[in-house]
Amino acid sequence: MNKVQDAVVDMYEQLPVPYGLVRFGVAPDHPEVKNCQDTFEEAAKSPLFNYIGNVRVGYDVELAKMKPHYDAILFSYGASEDKKLGIPGEETKGVYSAREFVGWYNGLPQFQHLAPDLASGDKAVVIGQGNVALDVARILLTPVDKLRHTDITEQALQTLSQSRVKDVKVVGRRGPLQVSFTVKEVRELMHIEDVAFRPVDLLADINPKKLPRVQRRITELLKKGTESLPQGAQRSWGLEFLQSPKSMNATESNQLSSVTFTKQAYAPDADSLSPTASVVSTNETSTLPASFAFRSVGYKSVAIPGFSDLGIPFDTKLGIIPNDPYGRIITSSAGPGNLTAGHLPGLYCAGWVKRGPTGVIASTMADAFTSADVIAEDWNANVPFLNSERSDNRSTGLGWEGVRADVEAKGVRALSWEDWKRIDLAERQRGEKKGKLRDKFGSVEEMLQVLDT
Ligand SMILES: Cc1cc2nc3c(=O)[nH]c(=O)nc-3n(C[C@H](O)[C@H](O)[C@H](O)COP(=O)(O)OP(=O)(O)OC[C@H]3O[C@@H](n4cnc5c(N)ncnc54)[C@H](O)[C@@H]3O)c2cc1C
The missing domain is CATH 3.40.50.720 (NAD(P)-binding Rossmann-like Domain)
Structure with a gap:
């Protein structure tokens, strides 16, 4: 000004x-x-x-x-606020919005009581294929010692150190050439120690050389995958495409047990190689077992x-x-x-x-x-x-x-x-x-107390 x-x-x-x-x-x-x-x-x-x-x-x-x-x-x-999926079971225990989870590990006072019980299961599903979804996947999969020197909260470090999550699926409604995450975020996930990437079948027939630059680089990375193999690695992640969430399914104690998806297909007039290709629902469904689901479909x-x-x-x-x-x-x-x-x-x-x-x-x-x-x-x-x-x-x-x-x-x-x-x-x-860049206060009261000392 x-x-x-x-x-x-x-x-x-x-x-x-x-x-x-x-x-x-x-x-x-x-x-x-x-x-x-x-x-x-x-x-x-x-x-x-x-x-x-x-x-x-x-x-x-x-x-x-x-x-x-x-x-x-x-x-x-x-x-x-964040966008909801509007499907049955969204309030089930174990279902979080990425906004809550990200706010929780970053010390946002509003979400310090989230207490995700990451020790209660080993499979997580992230719904959405943007950079925030990959942030969530990366934080879940990164060895906790690699995060200790960052400004992640102590509470999050504690919870993540007890986490049993070892399998993360990042699910999108459209196909591999319509994702909105960027190259840097995929590359980081491919380089986490002892975390394997499960290859994407849908990419097998695609020749990256024929794609525009950004799509080409992402496709090459996804085709190359990781050096660790899923069967030998401690943890793994994968991408699921053409799946639209239909319901979150709970156990009798209202804990998430699985997520059901409606399979999608490219619209008849859509070019599957185009970043704007549209999809339509089919009559088929599929269900992924999961103890945790993170909704990452936008703020x-x-x-x-x-x-x-x-x-x-x-x-x-x-x-x-x-x-x-x-x-x-x-x-x-x-x-x-x-x-x-x-x-x-x-x-x-x-x-x-x-x-x-x-x-x-x-x-x-x-x-x-x-x-x-x-x-x-x-x-x-x-x-x-x-x-x-x-x-x-x-x-x-x-x-x-x-x-x-x-x-x-x-x-x-x-x-x-x-x-x-x-x-x-x-x-x-x-x-x-604590050898960290900063240790954030997790509540407004604690922040204000500093001013009274
Ligand atoms: C999870 C996540 C990860 C991201 N990572 C990256 C990244 O790695 N690199 C990158 O370049 N971009 C990243 N972004 C995008 C980047 O954070 C945004 O582009 C940018 O912060 C948006 O700025 P903003 O000012 O619109 O909103 P905000 O950054 O949200 O700022 C709005 C501010 O307004 C305040 N506020 C709200 N309501 C009121 C009110 N009623 N009265 C007073 N104050 C109020 C809020 O407390 C907040 O401080 C990320 C975004 C998200 C969600």
Whole structure:
């Protein structure tokens, strides 16, 4: 926002700690991915930036109360829910969403009580074939000693060290050339010590040389497989294709015992080599024994309470705030000024809530820069912003100070960037003692306690 002279940015975060999915989503054995935090640290050093941690917008502070004090509000609150399969048995014990499981091993306070009993069985099924699914498979299969020095939680290390899981199947609705995971993630799984990959029959007749680059590389990797053979290895994994989940089946004690799938076939007009090939259900079913199933079919954003007070629509089907391609929030019932028809003055979005729950950090940062650029562009073009109905055309300019008393009266303790840095230091120091990068606090209470010592 340095393109607007003297613009002050208040960043509200519902947790005491920043970084969203970079901290709570990105796998602990991918520390290099988290280097983007350095870029965020740089931005936070600006005297024009304020971090307001531990304050949940729409709950601890109402949007209608924020509005008079800001010229613009940008929503980039990610995707806090996940898509369900909508099949019988989804609530069975042993069935988890990837979001819960990933949040659990990464220390997200909300999921620290998950307690997956990975010692109660040896077969796991992961439903979905994206990178998050492969993250889940890799964490289940990686020897626990390889994770000890990462920032995975101590609780997760303990549970994983007792895990009996030795067979992971990653199941997709479409075929091997329609997967959405990437080469790097497959390669990592192929290189885990003493973990074998079961070859994919469907690839036998496919000549990788005839495929586009990305598909070719994935196909070559899958055809090559691992050096360890399934019969000799401690653990193994495999990919199952053209299977759509039909039901989760339970034992009498409501523990998952198997997952039934409806077999899929390529649609009559589909080209099975095309990444967009569609499939249709057949009458055949198949059942995989499993003690654990991880649903990894996508995250989902939801609306924040109070959107209607500001006239903000929400597309529940796509799970996004409707916006023009640049991040201006649009609605069919507005159309002010000389902007794209329907832009709600002063309201913008970025990240997963802008374009849906896909894309990596680099693409998320790129579209955040675009959203910031259009705010600057609009500001410099003198178009209406929030509070343009007021006689002076402007907000009070108070920002956080305009709502602070109200938030604090609710007993909410707002945190500054300096507060976060103290929590950060405490986590690093705890980690150092255990030979880890950091040892995360698993609850908001523990994080806040650091500030009282
Ligand atoms: C499991 C997983 C692994 C991933 N691994 C990689 C990887 O290895 N490499 C890579 O490049 N990308 C990876 N990604 C993608 C990357 O994490 C996302 O592209 C990126 O984090 C999305 O950014 P965002 O700001 O939209 O959402 P988020 O990162 O989720 O940030 C949203 C923030 O808003 C906060 N928030 C939510 N609601 C409120 C509210 N009401 N008030 C205040 N604050 C609120 C949340 O607490 C959160 O901090 C991964 C994603 C997942 C799910």
